[in-house]
Amino acid sequence: MEPENKPTEKSRQESQAAKPYLKYSGLAFQMIGIMVLAALGGRKLDAHFGNATPWWTLGLLLVAIAASMYLVIVSLTKKD
Structure with missing residues (x-):
């Protein structure tokens, strides 16, 4: 008989x-x-x-900041 590969309680808590x-x-x-x-x-x-003047760089970085903050807020409020 082969041993079963059941996760132990300790490994489950660590994960x-x-x-x-x-x-x-x-x-x-x-x-x-x-x-x-x-x-x-x-x-x-x-x-x-x-x-x-790097207008495109500034504009895209501002959009990127807004987009990344939105993604963080959505991810943190999402129920797992």
């Missing part, structure tokens, strides 16, 4: 404790990714249009 850390670190990486994409896209648009 439940690690779940919030994974969720919040994922949110942080998501926010960083949104900001980086907005900055890179803004720089390319500013270079394409030849802007002396």
Whole structure:
């Protein structure tokens, strides 16, 4: 007979404790990714249009901040 691979109570508690850390670190990486994409896209648009002032970069970063804050609020208020 083969032993059953039942999770023990301790391993179940450890996985439940690690779940919030994974969720919040994922949110942080998501926010960083949104900001980086907005900055890179803004720089390319500013270079394409030849802007002396980086209006596209500033605008896209403001939109990225609003979008990432919205995603954080939705994620934190969502019931699991």
